[in-house]
Amino acid sequence: MMNGFQVFLSSGDNQFGFKKGLGCINAIFTARNIVDQYMKGGNTANLCTIDLSKAFDKINHHALFLKLMKRHVPIEFLEMLENWLCGSQTWVNVKWNSLWCYVFLINFGVRQGSVLSPVLFVIYVDDVARCSKKECYLHIILYADDILLLAPSVTQLERLLRKCEEELSYLDMCINVKKSACLRVGPRYNVRCREITTFTATGTRFLGLIK
Secondary structure (H helix, E strand, C coil), X not given: CCCXXXXXXXXXXXXXXXXXXXXXXXXHHHXXXXXXXXXXXXXXXXXXXXXXXXXXXXXXXXXXXXXXXXXXXXXXXXXXXXXXHCCCCEEECCEECCXXXXXXXECCCCCCCCCCHHHHHHHHCHHXXXXXXXXXXXXXXXXXXXXXXXXXXXHHHHHHHHHHHHHHHHCCCCECHHHCEEEEECCCCCCCCCCCEEEECCEEEECCCEC
């Protein structure tokens, strides 16, 4: 399936996860170059690292199919995926000490261990990468489910975060606030500025600005 339909399984240039010939070092190199460009222009680089909560387990199958249909994938490929993801559902029974819970159905997410699952996830979050605006010096770098936002000002960084949050809400994805943070790099890294906030299911949370 990977080899036969590779032309439909591409993702943005700023996604470095699960791609042949690319890795974490390429993502770090790209981020470093962007930070250097900000500093050469006299700006302080403002970064926000975003970690998604249980990203692979929360993929909505119907939303994934819609994204694939927008790519005009062949109907045969779509039917195979539908049978693979929806036709073979998983029933789970959890034991806690000596007690067993009711059997429940898992109908979200992609299969662990499959070579196709990471590619489907990258396609699922590809629209998040498109929130970047290079002409405005707003950049997004993705490595699988880890997202890095870069902007030349705190205000622009927060606007970029809002845009990403809006797209993530469409995908039923949530930001893991405990593993997400902001920082500044450059000549004014220690200048006091306002906190960066994120809107979660439990309300407004501060990501902060780490010096």
